[in-house]
Amino acid sequence: SMTPGFKLYFYPFLLCLTQNEKVRLSDISLFIIKYFDLSDSDLSEMTKQGKSSKHISRVNYCASYLKRLGLVDNKPVGVYTITPKGKKIFLEKGDKLTRDDLKALPEYIEMQVNKENENMVFVEGHYNRMGKFIAGYWCDKKNLSEETLNNIASKKEN
Numbered sequence: 001s002m003t004p005g006f007k008l009y010f011y012p013f014l015l016c017l018t019q020n021e022k023v024r025l026s027d028i029s030l031f032i033i034k035y036f037d038l039s040d041s042d043l044s045e046m047t048k049q050g051k052s053s054k055h056i057s058r059v060n061y062c063a064s065y066l067k068r069l070g071l072v073d074n075k076p077v078g079v080y081t082i083t084p085k086g087k088k089i090f091l092e093k094g095d096k097l098t099r100d101d102l103k104a105l106p107e108y109i110e111m112q113v114n115k116e117n118e119n120m121v122f123v124e125g126h127y128n129r130m131g132k133f134i135a136g137y138w139c140d141k142k143n144l145s146e147e148t149l150n151n152i153a154s155k156k157e158n
Contacts (some may be wrong), residue, residue: 002042002045003038003042003043003045003053003054003058006057006058006061006062007098007099008036008061009032009058009059009061009062010065010066010097010098010102011090011093011094011095011098012031012032012035012036013028013032013039013059013062013063013066013072013096014066014071014072014082014086014089014090014097015031015035015090015095016028016031016032016035017072017080017081017082017086018082018087018090021081022079022080023079023080023081023083024078024079024080025059025060025063025078025080027106028059028063028080029055029056032055032059033055038055040047042055043055052096061116063080063107065102066086066102068107069084069102069105069107069108070086070107071085071086071089072086073100079084089101089102100135101135103135104125104135118139119141119142121139121141121144121149121152123139123144123148123152124152
């Protein structure tokens with residue numbers, strides 16, 4: 001087996017915090033190891049830079065991502081708790097929670113620190129050409145087609 005993709009880490013990370021009041025990152029890490037039933041060989045899988053294991057790097061990534069979105073808090077430093085907003089999205093999405101759900105949060109745009117906000121537009125949930133439903137998300141205007149931008153503009157006027 002292999003270390004699961006980091007986008008699958010959000011759910012067990014929040015699950016751990018819904019089951020326990022205040023949790024150290026090392027304990028969240030252990031919780032996720034049990035959750036995915038990771039083996040020693042999974043845990044020895046290193047990141048491309050080889051600085052840490054993929055597992056630890058994913059736990060750390062989740063922690064900072066969820067914190068910047070206001071879904072978890074770490075006061076005192078090193079101890080994590082889930083916020084009311086974190087509980088809400090956890091209950092809404094359950095184990096289907098993905099990074100796309102997080103990208104739909106208004107806080108996500110504020111997290112794009114290096115981007116000018118006026119370049120960002122919210123694309124409503126829609127069905128793509130293949131008939132797959134795409135949840136709403138924040139997007140840089142330059143990545144959108146003229147047609148999509150016009151649709152967004154006309155929706156705003158209505």
